[in-house]
Amino acid sequence: xxxLAIDPQVEGDKQKLIAYLTETLRKEMCGVADRxxxxxxxxxxxxxxxxxxxxxxxxxxxxxxxxxxxRRVNKDRVTSVLVKNELTFDQEQKVRxxxxxxxxxxxxxxxxxxxxxxxxxxxxxxxxxxx
Numbered sequence: 001x002x003x004l005a006i007d008p009q010v011e012g013d014k015q016k017l018i019a020y021l022t023e024t025l026r027k028e029m030c031g032v033a034d035r036x037x038x039x040x041x042x043x044x045x046x047x048x049x050x051x052x053x054x055x056x057x058x059x060x061x062x063x064x065x066x067x068x069x070x071r072r073v074n075k076d077r078v079t080s081v082l083v084k085n086e087l088t089f090d091q092e093q094k095v096r097x098x099x100x101x102x103x104x105x106x107x108x109x110x111x112x113x114x115x116x117x118x119x120x121x122x123x124x125x126x127x128x129x130x131x
Contacts, residue, residue: 006073014073021073022066030061044106084110084131091130098126 006017029045030038035056042051042061046068054060087095087105095105100123102116117123 005078007078018066018070018073021069022062025065025069026058026061029065030056047104047106079113079115080104080111081114082109083112083127094130095126098122100126 025045029041033041038056038061039051039054042054042064043049046064051064085108087107087110089107091110092105092107095103095110101118102113103123104111104113112123
């Protein structure tokens, strides 16, 4: 999966963008993937540890993806900063184990939302030890 950045200052039809991105991401994450791979992709995308009542159905998958995209597209400012490119699976898991608000790891990199990061001191120490 690739990263995508959306500039909230650019004018355009957000509903059309949300619909397009929802369908594109659903196909990429779950279109030809088995149930388990689809589920793992959605966990990384939503930054959740589980998805209650998960169903491997197009409508269910689209609803989860659409909700995440709409939340991101409708922001009025940039709230995510890439601090490290390309994490290994082990690095991603270790960062998740930190359980820090505002820290978002995935296979493409490590992102931090400075508005949500309540313990930058802990983040900095963990970051130094891991990388």
